[in-house]
Amino acid sequence: DQQVKQNSPSLSVQEGRISILNCDYTNSMFDYFLWYKKYPAEGPTFLISISSIKDKNEDGRFTVFLNKSAKHLSLHIVPSQPGDSAVYFCAASIQGAQKLVFGQGTRLTINP
C-alpha cells in the first residue's frame, strides 16, 4: 500500500510566482517529514524537514506546512526560479525506525 502519496505527477508555474507541492500520508505513526529535490541522473538532494511537533518550518524560499489532522503536508517555494525545475519527493519516517517512505514525486517546471 502507498503510505505516502503525491497525487500530482506534474506542476507548471511561472517564474516569480509561488509553487505549492502537496503530499498526503496514511500512517499516523509518521512523525518526521522531509522534502527532497532530484535532478536527472543525480541522487535526491535534501531540502527541508519538519517534525510532527511543529506545523511550519521555513528555510529561505522554502516553507513546509504540516497538517496532522488531515495527514497532509505541503512545500511552498516563493518566488519560484528556473533552477527549481526538478522532481520533488516528499518522504516520511518514524523516528524510532530509520527508513524513509517516499511518495512518487511531482515534476515541477518553472516557466520564464
Place this chain on the structure above:
Amino acid sequence: DTGVSQDPRHKITKRGQNVTFRCDPISEHNRLYWYRQTLGQGPEFLTYFQNEAQLEKSRLLSDRFSAERPKGSFSTLEIQRTEQGDSAMYLCASSLSLPNEQFFGPGTRLTVL
C-alpha cells in the same frame, strides 16, 4: 568533495551475472542506507546499517541481494544471478543518528540485458 559517493555510476550486465556496487558515506555519519528507484517511482528502502551492523532489511531484498559494511565505513551491495527486474537506480544514503536527514549519493544505474 565530502558528500556520499557511489561507484560505478552505470553498470550494464547480462542476466545471470553477479554485480557489486560500492558506497562511501559522509565520513562522520554512522548510518548508511540502500534504496532502489525505478522509473516514475520514489526511492524504496532496501536495507540500513548502523556502524557495521545491518539492522533492517526490506522484503524487497531477496536472497540474491547481500549488503555489507565492514568496519562501519564504506558499504557494498551485491546482486547475484541478476534478473531483468533488477534494472533500477540503486541509491545509497547516510545520516547521523538524529535527526533522520539522509543525504544521498548520485546512484548506480543498473541495466540487466
